[in-house]
Amino acid sequence: MAYFDQFLEVHSLTTERAFTAAELSAMKNAGVPEVTVGLLERFGFANASQRYFTVNPLEHAALLDAWGVDSTRCFVFMRSALGALFASMDDDKILCLDAQQGVSNVVEGEIAPLYVAMDMFSLNNLLDEKGAAPPARSQMVTLTPPLSKAKVFDKCKTEVVDFVEESMRLAELRQGKLKSYEGVPKRKAAPGQAKATPHASANPKDQSAATKVEGIRFPDRALQLFVVANLWKQGLLGEDVITEALEPIGNRGDDLDEDEKIDAALEALSQLPLPSKVTSKLDSLAFVLDFEIFFERLIGVETGGEADYKDLRSLDGISALAKLESLDLRNLSLPYGPELDLAPLAKHPALKTIMLGVGAIKSVKSLATISTLERLGVPHGIDVPPDLPKKLAPLVVRVDDCG
Incomplete structure (x- = not known):
């Protein structure tokens, strides 16, 4: 210089x-x-x-x-x-x-x-x-x-x-x-100097997050992404697990364009088994901005929030989140996506609050089977679903279209 x-x-x-x-x-x-x-x-x-x-x-x-x-x-x-x-x-x-x-x-x-x-x-x-x-x-x-x-x-x-x-x-x-990202000038270790390695934990529980175990995988890659994001936010999933899965994609640099990196990252996360003992503790599911920033930094992209990889297309498997009390679909369901089927939410044992997104909904009839439901948010400017069961009408509140 x-x-x-x-x-x-x-x-x-x-x-x-x-x-x-x-x-x-x-x-x-x-x-x-x-x-x-x-x-x-x-x-x-x-x-x-x-x-x-x-x-x-x-x-x-x-x-x-x-x-x-x-x-x-x-x-x-x-x-x-x-x-x-x-x-x-x-x-x-x-x-x-x-x-x-x-x-x-x-x-x-x-x-x-x-x-x-x-x-x-x-x-x-x-x-x-x-x-x-x-x-x-x-x-x-x-x-x-x-x-x-x-x-x-x-x-x-x-x-x-x-x-x-x-x-x-x-x-x-x-x-x-x-x-x-690539490009950071790394200091070279002095001759004979060993590379730093993480300290081993004396508590086996501290190492469990990084251990590959059998667990739950959600069929919809966006749903898997949001579950991972919320587990991360609530401290139920170790950052090292996510980094191990995604950092190799970011390290490929210009070998992949932005769309290819995102696709590879979603696929990597979709293959990540989520232990049932962890997912069973998740009590809320929503868009997590901090995770989006973390996710995009790891893989070396910057979409400015405009990418459609967050578009939720299926809730299949969500019954595995048995303690889920709040589901916020705002920012998860986009207006130009396919109709989202809420049938997988039928008879959910714990849901108290559901916030609908701006995307099309196939039917809300299944929500009437959720005995714990206390609040159903409908974004301003979006019509109340015509097939809304009468018993749910008192629960409807108008909310902003983003969380």
């Missing part, structure tokens, strides 16, 4: 303020990639409302090394109050390292600001809605338990801690292993 020294010369001028137009121009003239300069111009205040900080790359090389990233092939120029690192690479690319989730992505062009914006969305939620105290320059906001364990922000508590100590702790939790 021939422009690194020139970047440091300009960078040393700024500590607690934004870069000036002259400094940004000097970076461009020094050959600093346009996407890096663009991010610094848009987000790169030394202390931007205590959300983002420009940083000295020389002070962050050890952090990259702790995550197994080759710090000689990229340098950190900005970080967020959540501890996310943004590093410049050759070929106008940006390495985005999410320390809270242990995920890294190499992005370029217009995609890079999107990753910063996603991080900003999380920050705004934590610092504004949750009222977390903003960190000082030497601090960061961390999540307890780690987001990689809790899965969603709502289950995490926030705490302001020392940035360097917490960043190193997060790297140690992951044993320096990032989940990443």
